[in-house]
Amino acid sequence: MVKAAVQGRRAQNDEPSERPHPRDLVPRGPGTQTPLPRLRPVAPGRDRRVLFVTTEIADFIKAGGLGDVSAALPRALKPGYDVRVLMPGYRQILSAGKPIVRVAQLPASHALPACDIGRLVCDDGLIIYLVLCPSLYDRDGNAYGDDFGVGWADNDIRFARLALAAAAIVNDPSLLEWQVDLLHLNDWATGLTAGYVRWLGRRYVPSVYTIHNLAYQGVFGADRLEPLGIPPSAFHIDGVEYYGQLSFMKTGLSYASHVTTVSNNYAREITTPEFGCGLEGLLAKRALEGRLSGLLNGIDDRWDPRHDTHLAPNFGINDWHGKRANTQRVRRMFGLDPSGGPLFAVVSRLVSQKGLDLTCEIADTLVAAGGQLVVIGRGEYAIEQSLVALAGRHPGQIGVNIGFDEGEARQIYAGSDFLLMPSRFEPCGLSQLYAQRFGSLPIAHRTGGLADTIQDGINGLLFDEMTLEAYRATLRRAFDLFHATDLFYAMRRAAMAGRLHWRQAVVPYRRLYAELLAETSPASSSDHGSAR
Ligand SMILES: Nc1ncnc2c1ncn2[C@@H]1O[C@H](COP(=O)(O)OP(=O)(O)O[C@H]2O[C@H](CO)[C@@H](O)[C@H](O)[C@H]2O)[C@@H](O)[C@H]1O
Incomplete structure (x- = not known):
């Protein structure tokens, strides 16, 4: 995937925002601090609801391994979990010919433009919510940059818009008439979600933040806090600050309930300076808290040489x-x-x-x-x-x-x-x-x-x-x-x-989700809701 580790680029569309809707607003004053409610008890027997936030899905747009995992893991978690995907409404998805129904609207906030939420149902029933914002996502190129592999200059706005939409869905169960029980975030481009949920502070849901690749971090200038609606009080070593800049990756690592990565060995490696990309201290801390796990990826059943329609002929073991x-x-x-x-x-x-x-x-x-x-x-x-x-x-x-x-x-x-x-x-x-x-x-x-x-x-x-x-x-x-x-x-x-099928690979995810859902909400941190 030509992921863009864009460093401190200013967004092009940095115009003043419209008046934000309260549910989409990062709190602006010390008086707005709200205690985090405890998890609501869930009726026995109901599938737990997971919002899986990603920037690729192999069904429509894939730049690399994240697209494969996003297509397989939400499906493998059924039954038991009602997993729905939230991702940007890229041109590749809009033009795929699948019906997309507009189900909600979100207002502009700071420099993030207003957007709609669209609902697309895949042939096998997987529901994908799309953040519809043509000025940000309806372009040629791939998920992160243009056809020459150059990251989009407004990637901070593009992925903050996705993250704030996710936080709005978590905060307001009436928005999609679907109450999220757990958030699953993936890689740097979704990292701000964990922060927005904390800063909005209206509903606590546990969150899993999966590192697919620590080398891509989404680091932007500190001057982007205001346009993205990030409270200045979050700009510290235990928050979003990374060597004087804003890091989307670090935001996810700091604020998610639990961090995972995609193998045990890499989970160990990233707590060392050689592989930690400057975040090894934080990752080692999360590991000590028991909040960092390595959960190995699997393979989708559609990867099978006996049935793959691209092969001529198909073959199996010994053929x-x-x-x-x-x-x-x-x-x-x-x-x-x-x-x-x-x-x-x-x-x-x-x-x-x-x-x-x-x-x-x-x-x-x-x-x-x-x-x-x-x-x-x-x-x-x-x-x-x-x-x-x-x-x-x-x-x-x-x-x-x-x-x-x-x-x-x-x-x-x-x-x-x-x-x-x-x-x-x-x-x-x-x-x-x-x-x-x-x-x-x-x-x-x-x-x-x-x-x-x-x-x-x-x-x-x-x-x-x-x-x-x-x-x-x-x-x-x-x-x-x-x-x-x-x-x-x-x-x-x-x-x-x-035997590395997702059927087996999903088991530790189920265990982790169950553990997190059984926990009550953590105490609020110092920057919770303490915005301008
Ligand atoms: N030119 C090409 N044409 C067609 N298909 C191509 C291609 N180049 C690559 N691919 C496909 O892209 C995927 C690559 O996935 P990998 O997991 O091997 O690496 P990647 O670095 O993208 O993923 C990151 O995320 C995944 C998911 O967690 C981690 O496994 C990985 O270590 C991490 O770096 C495979 O499906 C591969 O077939």
Whole structure:
């Protein structure tokens, strides 16, 4: 996903706001402090209501792994939880041809424009509420920036608008005639929600804030507090302040009831300076409070080579003939020469996190040893250019598609023998899970969720040090393995039989939700409701 870690950019549409509706207003005076009510008892047997706030969903608009999780987790939580998604009404969703019914209106507040809330029902019944605000979301490009990967200059306004809409829905059960019991927020772009709920202070609901990637934080200048309606009293080390600036990510970490991230190992790593992106102190504190957990992602059942309509032919465990037919197809798609050697693949956002520079460095060795490489990816221009140059140096052996195409990604997982994923850090990683499911063994750096999901020599290959030597040595192991057919097929079988379905992955989420719902509201903090 070309997420934009925009630093302190002023919004373009910083015009004076209309008079705000009380329910959409961040309190402005010391007298507005409201005690947080206790949770209302819920009738036994009723599904608990969860508002899942996100900025991508694979059904309509996906920039990376967050889109997959947002499509799968709310669905996997049924029954027991009535999970509804709230997200921006992007052009890609408005033009998808699904009926959208306007169900509520929210007034402008500070620099945030007025918006409507639309309701869209997916074919399987999942309800998605959309923040309809064409000036903010009805544009070309992706969820976070333009077609060239440059983050939108008004991302603070865009995602504050989403966050304040979520807080308004929490605060006023009559708005959607649906009373939220629990909020689930995802990544920096939803982080302000936890703050707005606290500052509005009318209804306490527990909140889960999931870090999918700590490296994208949404840091803006301190001058954005006023336009976004953030009380100055929240601008302190235990609130929204991050080295003199405003951090959306930190707001979520500071004010959510519980923080999760997407693997156990990454949950540990982010409490250290090496991976904590300057937030390790706060994260370590939350861990000590028992308020930071690593809950591993799963895979949606729709990722299955036996039924995937993008594959020709479909195949299952032990049908290596079927798998090979997909390999030949991928070779043809990328204009590669016929070969009896292994086919390596990259399916990735092209960002420095993913270690593509190392893959470019070892590519000559890979080709010299009789291997071939296909790449599908989009992201940073410099990485795109190095990959294009690499393909130019190895015609017929390396093929590169600069683009984002889910069908093609699935064909590549199915056709490749190995997936290269030398990520510098990786919160969980889904690409390696999909590769395993499609019989392609991941070759990865032992970090984050890669260490939690790949067993070296069983369902993939891992290297410990993020060095070219270590990566190259593991590549050599891959060639040996490819020629040791029995072992290679045994590892393929183990990888394809992995049990990381959302059916299982959802269990700790259910437990966490139940624990949070059983808690009473916490004491209000010093900046609760104490606005200008
Ligand atoms: N060019 C392309 N064309 C088509 N599809 C492409 C593509 N490039 C990538 N994809 C797809 O995008 C997704 C990538 O998901 P990952 O979880 O591997 O990484 P990402 O960094 O985006 O996610 C972040 O969030 C997720 C979710 O929590 C964490 O697993 C992860 O560690 C974290 O970095 C996969 O579905 C993959 O197939």
